Amino acid sequence: MKKLLLSFSLLSASFCFSQANATYLSRVNQVLQSNIETYNSSLVGFGLKGTGKAASTNALNYIVQKYKDFGYADSQITYDNFTYSSTTVKNVIITKTGTVHPDEYVIICGHYDSFYGTTSTNRSEGANDNASGVAAIMEVARILKDVPTEYSIKFIHFTGEEQGLLGSKNYVTNVVNTTNPKMKIKLVFNLDQIGGRSDRTNNSVVCEEDRINDTGTNPKYGVNTTNNTASIAATADLQTYVGYYSSLTGFIDNIYGSDYMPFEKNGETVIGLYERPTNNGTVVSNPYYHNNTDTIANLSYPYIYQVTKATVGAVQHFAVADTGTLAVNDVNKAKDFAVYPNPVKDVLHLQLDSSIKDFTFEVTDLNGRKILSIKNQKDVNVSSLKSGVYIGTLISEMGKDSKKIIIE
Ligand SMILES: [Zn+2]
Known part of the structure; x- marks a missing residue:
């Protein structure tokens, strides 16, 4: 529990500065x-x-x-x-x-x-x-x-x-x-x-x-x-x-x-x-x-x-490394994407720009393993996932963006 609280305070601080990036994570996994x-x-x-x-x-x-x-x-x-x-x-x-x-x-x-x-x-x-x-x-x-x-x-x-x-x-x-x-x-x-x-x-x-x-x-x-x-x-x-x-x-x-x-x-x-x-x-x-x-x-x-x-x-x-197939501007367009509540227990809600209709939401663990992949659904049931830290990535025609998610 103590560790969970610690991760949460880390999370709140991090949002002020930057977001985890799925492409960066894929290189980390190399x-x-x-x-x-x-x-x-x-x-x-x-x-x-x-x-x-x-x-x-x-x-x-x-x-x-x-x-x-x-x-x-x-x-x-x-x-x-x-x-x-x-x-x-x-x-x-x-x-x-x-x-x-x-x-x-x-x-x-x-x-x-x-x-x-x-x-x-x-x-x-x-x-x-x-x-x-x-x-x-x-x-x-x-x-x-x-x-x-x-x-x-x-x-x-x-x-x-x-x-x-x-x-x-x-x-x-x-x-x-x-x-x-x-x-x-x-x-x-x-x-x-x-x-x-x-x-x-x-x-x-x-x-x-x-x-x-x-x-x-x-x-x-x-x-x-x-x-x-x-x-x-x-x-x-x-x-x-x-x-x-x-x-x-x-x-x-x-x-x-x-x-x-x-x-x-x-x-x-x-x-x-x-x-x-x-x-x-x-x-x-x-x-x-x-x-x-x-x-x-x-x-x-x-x-x-x-x-x-x-x-x-x-x-x-x-050093601002390349974010993969997406230009930095494309990532910025998808910036309105948010997840709540976080930490989450049962259902994670996605909040995204109303212009985004066709999208995929993927959840990967910190080793880059894909745990979940759901299409065009803003309520994501995560109750079956083990507690811990995950990366949630939204992929749409507007771009791709990731958030850290804590599952309780
Ligand atoms: Zn030394």
Whole structure:
């Protein structure tokens, strides 16, 4: 019951911002856990990926080869080099050009280096921190490769994160700010440590927002006052998308010490996703990072899979992905469509524009399975459905539109 109430409050909030989209959901359902396991275990297999170490270079080469395998052209792949401890190290950037705003970017980023401490026990192969985030981003890139998006997308894998956000700092200073005119960034969406704990419950995720102005000597929470409002709005949307496209519940908390920080300082709008392991409902810390226990055995692949689904859904909204065979204008025409009551127990009533006579109403579950399909009927009996969250889609000559439905 508690969970139901929570979902309901999420639902009311979400209607202010956007609607779940059936086409986006169909792409979310292309996420394969087996792919995430392959990318993650391959990255782990390279060993201790301290910045500038051979294992780190091997991981970078693997990542680049995978983007080529997905079909990205050499011309879409660029590097941002810098020197760390007398070695040249590289961030890699994969750019997908937008159809309407080619010069404005949604950046989705996560570091590929792993923690490399002074003793062997605090050196890490980084299964969770951050081969989890890299694997998720790669799967997003695979699925969106041929999907038109209005905004351009940059998939970025930074190095040097564990030495003080060196890669992201270098990128902001030497690429974002030296581009003429300055690179226009719609949003920076960072994934760092989304592996969870195999020995705890992983049914929620932190949606990270930029809300604190940290005036401390070693700021960890963001220092710019101009970009908080935009981040808070984007994070609320992110929480909504987590609910639409994954089995997880999103909880909002502040950004903290990862690659979005140099962007935050630069005035950009930043958000992130971060693991949220719990024990009997209470959030617990994770002892398995920044040391030699950051292994596959200690994380949860089903959890990374869910976070990746949420991310595929969210990135489509943020970058305004194509909605399938329908133009955006067609979807807008069908906007008057509403369902009530919601949550519903027995009969769901459809309220739609009186000009719509010929229509189909479909109910699918969150895995995209079609549960019901009814033609030209405004009263839909849902009493036989199990309680839970569903997507109701109205299809007519006016277009196609979806709503989240909660069945009690
Ligand atoms: Zn990290």
